[in-house]
Amino acid sequence: MKGGAVPDFSLKHRVTVHYTGSFEDGEVFDTTQGRAPLTYIEGNHEVVPGFEVAVLSMEPGEKKTVRLEPKDAYGEHDPHLLYVMPTIDIPHYEDLVPGQLIYLMNDEGYQQLTRVIRVEDDGETLFDFNHPMAGHTLTFDLELVSREPYTGEEA
Known part of the structure; x- marks a missing residue:
């Protein structure tokens, strides 16, 4: 995906990422630092939408920080x-x-x-009954560890 290339959404990938998530006031609500990184399958809705979109444009080894508005995270408080x-x-x-x-x-x-x-x-x-983080703007410090093709045949 170098040079701004668009990812091929017809192919799924197993993504492994380290992250630290925090609220607007800087309070950390979750992190993988000091433990195993998060692994998920792209396109399976296993992470909030903004998180997945941010990671899609990353290369393994790349780090970045993203700010997610509620609509891109856990939604607005309803x-x-x-x-x-x-x-x-x-x-x-x-x-x-x-x-x-x-x-x-x-x-x-x-x-x-x-x-x-x-x-x-x-x-x-x-x-x-809202998600506890609904209505919150979230910041994620991300580090993409790996992105591997996923066929769905793994156990």
């Missing part, structure tokens, strides 16, 4: 994903702590991760 229910209807509600991540059963019978926002003993409990 107020429609806030859910209120009477606290009295929640078993063991006294164990809930604002900020805590828990699983709740949705209408289709599947468990979904949610964050507890507010618990009122004599009122309502507010849950947020």
Whole structure:
């Protein structure tokens, strides 16, 4: 992909990359430094879209820093994903702590991760089903370790 060539999207690659992800205030939320790098298959939606696009233009050994707006990362915070229910209807509600991540059963019978926002003993409990990093601008320091053809035949 030297010289600004466009990658061939009909061919998939196994990508291995080191990264450090941080919020706008500089707080690091995840890093592969000191551990094994991240490996994923291009085009399989295994990483956020902006991350994948940034890595597509890199050569092995190259390093760069990218800033991802929410739309290119975990999306904007959607107020429609806030859910209120009477606290009295929640078993063991006294164990809930604002900020805590828990699983709740949705209408289709599947468990979904949610964050507890507010618990009122004599009122309502507010849950947020947005991804915890929705609405955040993220910065990634990237280093492409390798990009190898992927046939899908590996175990």
